[in-house]
Amino acid sequence: MKIYSSEQIRNVALLGHGGSGKTTLAEAMANVAGITKRQGKIEEGNTISDFDKEEIRRGFSINTSSIPIEWQDCKINLLDTPGYFDFMGEAKEATRVADSAIIIVSGKSGVEVGTEKAWEYAEEMEIPKMVFVTDMDDDQASLKNVLDQLKDIFGKSIAPFQVPIKEGEHFVGFVNVVKMQGRKFIKDHVEQCDIPEGMASELEPVREMILEAVAESDEELMEKYFEGEEFTLEEIQSALHNGVIEGTIVPVLCGSGILNTGVQVLLNSIVKYMPAPKEEHTVVKGLNPDTEEEIEVTCDKDEPMSALVFKTIVDPYIGRLSLFRVYSGILKADSSYLNVNKEDSERISHIYVLRGKEQIEVKEIRAGDIGAVAKLSNTSTGDTLCDKKRPVKLKGIAFPESLACRAVFPKTKGDEEKISSGLHKLMEEDPTIKVVLDSENHQELLYGIGGQHLDVITSKLEAKFKVGVDLKKPKVPYRETIKKKVKVQGKHKKQSGGHGQYGDVHIEFEPSGDRETPYIFEEKIFGGSVPKNYFPAVDKGLQESVHHGVIAGYPVVGVKATLVDGSYHPVDSSEMAFKIATTQAFKKGMVEASPILLEPIVSVKVIVPDAYMGDIIGDLNKRRGRVLGMNPAKGKQEIIAEVPQSEMYGYSTDLRSMTQSRGLFTQKFERYDEAPMDVQEKVIEAKKNEE
Numbered sequence: 199m200k201i202y203s204s205e206q207i208r209n210v211a212l213l214g215h216g217g218s219g220k221t222t223l224a225e226a227m228a229n230v231a232g233i234t235k236r237q238g239k240i241e242e243g244n245t246i247s248d249f250d251k252e253e254i255r256r257g258f259s260i261n262t263s264s265i266p267i268e269w270q271d272c273k274i275n276l277l278d279t280p281g282y283f284d285f286m287g288e289a290k291e292a293t294r295v296a297d298s299a300i301i302i303v304s305g306k307s308g309v310e311v312g313t314e315k316a317w318e319y320a321e322e323m324e325i326p327k328m329v330f331v332t333d334m335d336d337d338q339a340s341l342k343n344v345l346d347q348l349k350d351i352f353g354k355s356i357a358p359f360q361v362p363i364k365e366g367e368h369f370v371g372f373v374n375v376v377k378m379q380g381r382k383f384i385k386d387h388v389e390q391c392d393i394p395e396g397m398a399s400e401l402e403p404v405r406e407m408i409l410e411a412v413a414e415s416d417e418e419l420m421e422k423y424f425e426g427e428e429f430t431l432e433e434i435q436s437a438l439h440n441g442v443i444e445g446t447i448v449p450v451l452c453g454s455g456i457l458n459t460g461v462q463v464l465l466n467s468i469v470k471y472m473p474a475p476k477e478e479h480t481v482v483k484g485l486n487p488d489t490e491e492e493i494e495v496t497c498d499k500d501e502p503m504s505a506l507v508f509k510t511i512v513d514p515y516i517g518r519l520s521l522f523r524v525y526s527g528i529l530k531a532d533s534s535y536l537n538v539n540k541e542d543s544e545r546i547s548h549i550y551v552l553r554g555k556e557q558i559e560v561k562e563i564r565a566g567d568i569g570a571v572a573k574l575s576n577t578s579t580g581d582t583l584c585d586k587k588r589p590v591k592l593k594g595i596a597f598p599e600s601l602a603c604r605a606v607f608p609k610t611k612g613d614e615e616k617i618s619s620g621l622h623k624l625m626e627e628d629p630t631i632k633v634v635l636d637s638e639n640h641q642e643l644l645y646g647i648g649g650q651h652l653d654v655i656t657s658k659l660e661a662k663f664k665v666g667v668d669l670k671k672p673k674v675p676y677r678e679t680i681k682k683k684v685k686v687q688g689k690h691k692k693q694s695g696g697h698g699q700y701g702d703v704h705i706e707f708e709p710s711g712d713r714e715t716p717y718i719f720e721e722k723i724f725g726g727s728v729p730k731n732y733f734p735a736v737d738k739g740l741q742e743s744v745h746h747g748v749i750a751g752y753p754v755v756g757v758k759a760t761l762v763d764g765s766y767h768p769v770d771s772s773e774m775a776f777k778i779a780t781t782q783a784f785k786k787g788m789v790e791a792s793p794i795l796l797e798p799i800v801s802v803k804v805i806v807p808d809a810y811m812g813d814i815i816g817d818l819n820k821r822r823g824r825v826l827g828m829n830p831a832k833g834k835q836e837i838i839a840e841v842p843q844s845e846m847y848g849y850s851t852d853l854r855s856m857t858q859s860r861g862l863f864t865q866k867f868e869r870y871d872e873a874p875m876d877v878q879e880k881v882i883e884a885k886k887n888e889e
Contacts, residue, residue: 213320215303261280279293286319294508302330330460358449360374363382379393415437524563529583536586579626580594604643677753680788684706685707700766706759717740801868811828
């Protein structure tokens with residue numbers, strides 16, 4: 199593949215709702231550009247970007263894939279992203295390194311939740327946007343309805359560049375509103391044609407939308423617009439290009455990915471209107487790792503090299519592939535670079551350009567371009583590789599928090615090590631996977647973004663690493679404590695020939711008020727009834743006892759134990775005897791001091807549009823939650839509440855269902871509170887059944 203300069207490169211993320219046609223459009227673009235002789239289809243499992251076995255089996259994208267397309271002496275790096283929210287981490291990787299985004303909307307389904315999310319991802323990274331309305335070959339498709347929806351939701355920046363031409367309800371071409379010229383689809387190309395009669399009423403408002411958008415991009419043009427002067431084509435195109443880069447104009451194009459209509463125009467528009475990496479707005483800033491000072495990283499091949507690894511692919515057969523974008527300089531094969539994050543040197547032998555699963559070897563990747571390197575020893579997603587002479591740390595990737603949790607159990611005994619190894623490799627590939635070992639409840643916890651994400655992880659474990667797992671509801675880490683003060687005696691006396699065993703303690707147990715600490719030990723011994731050298735044994739007895747409470751065997755917290763009296767035998771007393779005596783006193787004291795079960799309480803923040811506020815608050819109340827307050831948050835509402843952890847199981851799925859996937863939440867452990875009596879009874883019963 200030819201080496202391109204940064205002026206000739208366009209890095210474009212394809213975003214949109216799941217099933218809106220991103221992969222089909224990418225396939226059509228590759229076909230129009232001559233990469234494929236026959237256009238692949240999702241249902242046939244032969245598309246360039248959905249090459250993973252899981253993607254082929256399920257019929258939708260799970261991973262972001264790279265498809266470089268050569269067009270009009272430019273290289274367009276298409277990053278085809280998944281639309282389903284469980285895989286939003288992949289979309290975040292793509293938008294982090296893209297310079298622009300094409301948001302795909304189905305002309306039939308219109309603007310969906312995934313469209314809004316795609317817009318948010320692009321806004322978050324401050325990259326220019328373009329909308330492509332696909333499925334226009336369907337008789338139910340309506341560009342007018344889609345435009346109305348886009349305008350209502352995203353405002354005045356929406357600028358339609360085309361109006362469909364229909365013959366007998368069939369989509370046969372379009373009017374280019376920028377040039378006010380007709381275009382007709384003839385097999386695999388577009389021909390100019392006259393604008394059909396009777397379209398003036400349809401074209402007028404659309405043309406007006408474009409002219410308004412152009413006028414609002416520049417004060418001089420605004421003046422010209424109000425004075426009723428006509429804009430020249432050069433003024434319109436130049437203003438549109440600048441407006442797109444500044445985000446004040448979002449072009450809307452239309453076509454069909456299945457029939458390849460409008461795809462050629464889309465490729466032309468990407469080259470014409472979307473920014474190259476070297477344009478002003480793409481100057482990025484990094485940090486000097488030693489001084490934390492800001493460094494400006496200029497997209498220039500003559501600058502020192504710096505690149506961000508934005509994705510990792512782990513394959514049991516080909517090993518690890520790291521996808522990167524070069525932000526400055528030239529990354530060359532057979533060279534060594536510094537991994538700033540790991541403070542380690544990495545040797546790069548071979549460099550590739552990936553097109554789906556195809557690896558095309560190249561000698562170098564220049565500033566602004568995207569490539570891949572195999573078998574880096576210590577580099578992860580989000581790491582910066584750079585020239586050792588100019589260390590710079592580029593901004594990493596902000597991944598969504600993974601809050602869907604399940605306990606992992608092997609289907610076959612003895613597979614624990616294989617599961618651990620497989621999950622570790624999948625975590626390298628997908629940073630939104632998190633594994634936590636809960637030693638208290640003897641369970642391994644797997645965290646993902648949603649139920650579908652967790653399902654895919656288990657499928658990958660089976661397909662790639664030949665290990666089967668079951669996912670179950672995780673156990674809740676309850677605690678036990680006491681409510682009143684008691685004084686008890688623990689006495690251990692044993693005689694069995696020779697030295698006996700003797701230990702006697704009188705201990706006061708009471709609530710300490712600190713539920714974050716298992717116990718506090720004090721001694722108030724007068725007259726040496728228990729010698730000082732046995733105090734550590736008493737402490738050790740308490741230390742071992744608090745691991746198992748008397749109600750349901752959960753760890754004990756918030757207890758103060760004061761050694762007030764006791765007795766000893768000069769020959770038979772020992773540390774072991776005093777430890778056993780303390781254990782007896784602890785069990786007796788816990789029973790007498792009104793033991794209770796404590797449940798973990800989490801602080802929950804839910805961000806939802808206003809329309810869902812009532813439903814969300816009602817649902818939190820049903821979960822025994824307590825709403826503490828509400829704050830406005832970027833056009834939405836943030837609800838702050840405290841909820842028992844046991845009631846939050848499956849909340850990520852329920853929240854999506856209640857808000858049509860528009861809601862987000864975070865949670866963190868807050869404290870332990872006394873569980874209601876009915877909850878205590880259920881937990882105690884469940885614990886008995888386990889035994």
